[in-house]
Amino acid sequence: MIEWLKKVSLFxxxxxxxxxxxxxxxxxxxxxxxxxxxxxxEMGLTFYVILSGSIKLFTRSANGEEKVxxxxxxxxxxxxxSLLDGRPRSASAQTLExxxxxxxxxxxxxxxxxxxxxITRGILTELCRRLRATNxxxxxxxxxxxxxxxxxxxxxxxNRNGRREGxxxxxxxxxxxxxxxxxxxxNKTVLSEVTRELESRGVLHxxxxxxxxxxxxxxx
Numbered sequence: 001m002i003e004w005l006k007k008v009s010l011f012x013x014x015x016x017x018x019x020x021x022x023x024x025x026x027x028x029x030x031x032x033x034x035x036x037x038x039x040x041x042e043m044g045l046t047f048y049v050i051l052s053g054s055i056k057l058f059t060r061s062a063n064g065e066e067k068v069x070x071x072x073x074x075x076x077x078x079x080x081x082s083l084l085d086g087r088p089r090s091a092s093a094q095t096l097e098x099x100x101x102x103x104x105x106x107x108x109x110x111x112x113x114x115x116x117x118x119i120t121r122g123i124l125t126e127l128c129r130r131l132r133a134t135n136x137x138x139x140x141x142x143x144x145x146x147x148x149x150x151x152x153x154x155x156x157x158x159n160r161n162g163r164r165e166g167x168x169x170x171x172x173x174x175x176x177x178x179x180x181x182x183x184x185x186x187n188k189t190v191l192s193e194v195t196r197e198l199e200s201r202g203v204l205h206x207x208x209x210x211x212x213x214x215x216x217x218x219x220x
Contacts, residue, residue: 001028005102008049008075010126013118025108030100033174037079037093037101044082044089047109050074053099054174057091058182068182070130071096071175073161080123083109096174137185146190153184154194154204158213167215174209 005011005019014022028051031037037048040059048055055072069091072078082089083106104112113120140149162169175183181191198204205212 004051008051008077010049010077010119010122012122014116018116022102022112025112026102026104028100028102030098031095033095033097033099035095035099037095038089040090040092041088044079045106046079047077047083047104047106048079048093049077049102049104051100051102053101054096054172055093055099055101056096056175056179057093059091066178066182068175068179070133071157071161071183073172077123077126080109080127084123141185146184146186147194150181150184150186150191150194151198153180154198154211154213155218157183162213169213169215170210171213172210 001023002016002019005014005022011019011022026049031053037055038044038046050072052074054074055078056068057070057072057078058066058068060066072093078093079089081087113123140152144152157173158169158171162171173180177188177191181188184191195204195206199206201217203214203217205214
């Protein structure tokens, strides 16, 4: 478990003794795909670190329409906002595949932030990244057409989650077609047109559970 925790960016600067402490104050849990970890507007009591798997963070409109906000993967964390400001959850969280997480209760989480500034700084850095991503997404919705948004979202997922081998990037993909469209802020028809075009050009290739981007053909 110690070696597992060392792969989590928040814990980069902790030694083995400090990581042992993190394990003592947290709970390791495994959930099947489709498990809702918390709902939007609930009071937040727990902070999560993903040891394996992937989690989608999403909201629902009054008529039940879903909007996927982001995808959290192995080594990432989520659920800190409502612990920090004491307000209800701003989104819901659901596993996209079998996922193992560490859970820290609110009090343990706050004590950890007080004791380790590196973790606090990591949390702040992640919150800043999300705010910048939100600002960029608002800008995209305002100024970019649907085709460009869909393409940009696929490239962003590749940059954040992909494994590069030469000019090929493999991106594990637990999101379904609806969820990919929601992230890009387009309807499925637009996403389908973009992916068909990219596949016909050899830029994009879908396989079971992942897709691949060919950078050479993307540049051309």
